[in-house]
Amino acid sequence: LAKTTQPISMDSYEGQEVNITCSHNNIATNDYITWYQQFPSQGPRFIIQGYKTKVTNEVASLFIPADRKSSTLSLPRVSLSDTAVYYCLVGDYLRAAGNKLTFGGGTRVLVKP
């Protein structure tokens, strides 16, 4: 499984855009990039997943350059409720026998009023 590196923490203010970049230099051809969000005392929640270029949903956007060695999660106009830990994961989800994920330390995002 490709190892990921992301910042330990980031501070932002309400209404700003937050961009979290994750490095995954050893990403394999079949690997997808997935981001999860975790609030205190809750399990992680799937936010977005992509393979290349750009993916957007109602919550976030995911930018992946052509070499796929990094990716950036973009949270538009954050609110206080976006304060959470965000995890970047890389893995091959097409393998049949247990597509297990390895979580890194995540990025703790604090949104201030």
Add this chain to the structure above:
Amino acid sequence: DVKVTQSSRYLVKRTGEKVFLECVQDMDHENMFWYRQDPGLGLRLIYFSYDVKMKEKGDIPEGYSVSREKKERFSLILESASTNQTSMYLCASSLVHGRGYTFGSGTRLTVV
């Protein structure tokens, strides 16, 4: 929405007790997982199962065992609880070719 339900939110057990943590999912997912989460260590995979009666060790299986007799239920067993097993335990499930995991709300286990 897929639901992953963990039987207890908080649990306090004594050292040496046998502890069962239960997890049930309602969307016919093939894969199920048990993680523990500790401050500064992130989420670490204990065991996972990709089919009924099938199991594989994760990164930290020592002191734990699992049981999957039915597709929807995955149990984590602490054979003889110890204080270093005090942690938040998270269960998750996914499809074989799934895009992501669905996690339960977690069980905070304290071993005294």
